[in-house]
Amino acid sequence: MPDPAARQRAMARAGQATLDELHAALAQAGANPVAEDLRRPETGLVMVRGRIGGDGRPFNAGEATVTRAAVRLPGGETGFAYHLGRDRDRARLAAIVDAHWQRPEARPALDAALAAIAERRAEAAAQAARKVAATRVNFFTLARGED
Amino acid sequence: MYVAVKGGEAAIDNAHRLLAEARRGDPAVPDLGVAQIREQMRLLVDRVMTEGSLYDPDLAALALKQARGDVVEAVFLVRAYRTTLPRFGATAPVDTGAMTLTRRISATFKDLPGGQVLGPTFDYTHRLVDFALGDGADPVPAAEAEPEADAAVCPRVTDLLGQAGLLEPSPPDAGAPVGDLTREPVDYPADRAVRLQGLARGDEGFILALGYSTQRGYGRTHPFVGEIRVGAVALEFTPEELGFPVCLGAVDLTECQMINQFHGSDAVPPQFTRGYGLVFGQGERKAMAMALVDRSLRAAELGEPVVVPAQDQEFVLAHCDSLQATGFVEHMKLPHYVDFQAELDLVRRLRAEHAARAADSVPDESAWPEAAE
Structure with a gap:
């Protein structure tokens, strides 16, 4: 049984990947993107919750569209995906990635491909953070009077 | 009809x-x-x-x-x-303290752990129309700087003040069901969670005007902007068939922590009170107005007299939804022919009666000054 946290991480990374990136990851792992639908990809809603004051009692802030998919590989492994948005093809392919990830022989290659995707995202995020950091205010106080 | x-x-x-x-x-x-x-x-x-x-x-x-x-x-x-979509469930409450910030400012504390970052803001622009933009000019690339070491951890300002007991704590999470006005009609007095849901989806103009009214003296709350933060937070959801949380992706949110003047009692020493705003995307005007109105709707809870519109839950919540408001206002343009026909008949009858009464009585000349001139 693989580490559930590792699967969660892989699912989260697959959730950030584009359709092309998911295809490439499967190809890199030599995994066949053919699977049977356990549940046809479906778009629905989740209620996004906030907390009063940021850290208090929860409240319903508003909903978000989510698309989910569930697939089974010919070998019996099942895979799932839940993504923000309405892209059914991408959710289905991410579910196939999740299913293949559970095959020990495919996992290292998939992990490597997903890590590379995550790294590219991290670089983009780091650049965005540098742009934000350039808008940081550095206050200085003018000295006045005699001291 | x-x-x-x-x-x-x-x-x-x-x-x-x-x-x-x-x-x-x-x-x-x-x-x-x-x-x-x-x-x-x-x-x-x-x-x-x-x-x-x-x-x-x-x-x-x-x-x-x-x-x-x-x-x-x-x-x-x-x-x-x-309304055409099924609901899969609710996310775990978002942790705005862990937001990937694009903007974070405070009007109450100059030096914050994590610093103040302006991000992409209209603040401090000159509001001069930029005709070059009309010509499709590309922007100058944004400046970059290495984030300072403390930028990774940006506690909410309210967490800092709260530690000293100067600020009322957020209402604790007792695990009670979360009211949802899209599922059950609102009962008054409404729970604060339901009020925040209503304010969040409320019309920006209406909420803004109400917030402004509290500043102008209609239910003054002496607000300060403790903090505004804008950025991305991850959404976590636990599907039943998996039994563990999955990351759905990230959403952009704007949060406003308003800090308001004191409240205290025999049991609790004076402390700042709070109003809260949280909206999708970058919407700090709405988040600020929402926080003002959230605080003013807490009047009864804080022992303040409920005398102005911004303190009246039913007035605010029943009228803040733009869709409900426009539905009722705009339905007026649909055919009301029968209604109006009935009104027309009534006014004609009243006029006939009025004319009959006038014919029966002799006019008093002093009541018709123009006739005497």
């Missing part, structure tokens, strides 16, 4: 075809792409998501295109779309 009215089908069809052509505008001008709206009219998209109460930038952009830029009409489209 509504009655079935027949006829007009061809006129309606043709009106909708004319609408489609008017929406397109001059065909010599390139068609507006949904992605262009999503990227370049982002604050408008954010507003439609917030008031439509549905986070989906592409959908909000498309709704805006379909609505020819009419916000309330776009909100209508988004709300209608949402």
Whole structure:
């Protein structure tokens, strides 16, 4: 049984990947993107919750569209995906990635491909953070009077 | 009163075809792409998501295109779309303390752990129309700087003040069910969680005006902006079939922590009170106004007299929804022929009676000064 946290991480990374990136990851792992639908990809809603004051009692802030998919590989492994948005093809392919990830022989290659995707995202995020950091205010106080 | 009215089908069809052509505008001008709206009219998209109460930038952009830029009409489209979808459940409450910040400011503390970052803001611009923008000039690339070491951890300002007991704590999470006004009608007095849900989806103009009214003296709360933060938070959801949380992706949010003047009692020493605002995307005007109104709607809870509109839960919550408001106002333009016919008959009868009374009585000349002149 693989580490559930590792699967969660892989699912989260697959959730950030584009359709092309998911295809490439499967190809890199030599995994066949053919699977049977356990549940046809479906778009629905989740209620996004906030907390009063940021850290208090929860409240319903508003909903978000989510698309989910569930697939089974010919070998019996099942895979799932839940993504923000309405892209059914991408959710289905991410579910196939999740299913293949559970095959020990495919996992290292998939992990490597997903890590590379995550790294590219991290670089983009780091650049965005540098742009934000350039808008940081550095206050200085003018000295006045005699001291 | 509504009655079935027949006829007009061809006129309606043709009106909708004319609408489609008017929406397109001059065909010599390139068609507006949904992605262009999503990227370049982002604050408008954010507003439609917030008031439509549905986070989906592409959908909000498309709704805006379909609505020819009419916000309330776009909100209508988004709300209608949402009713066609099943709900999978609720996310874990978002942790705004762990937000990937694009903006974070405080009007109460100059030096904050994590610092103040302005991000992409209209603040401090000169509000001069930029004609170069009209010529399609590309922007100067944004400056970059290495984030300072403390930027990784940005506690909410309210967490810092709260530790010293100067600020009232947030209401604790006792695990009680979370009220949802899309599922159950609102009972008054409404729970604060339900009020925040209503304010979050409420019309920005209405909430703004109410917040402003509290500042002008109609239920003054002496507010300060403790903190505004804008950025991305991850959404976590636990599907039943998996039994463990999955990351759905990230959403952009704006949070406003308003700090208001003191409240205390025999049991509790004086401390600052709070109002809270949270909206989709970058919408700090709405988040600030929401926090002002959240605080003023706490009047009864804090022992303040409820005397002005912004303190009246039913007045605020029953009127803040733009879709409900526009539905009732705009329905007036639909045929009311029978209603109006009845009114017409009534006024004619009243006039006839009035004329009959006038004919029966001899006019008093002093009551008709122009006749004497």
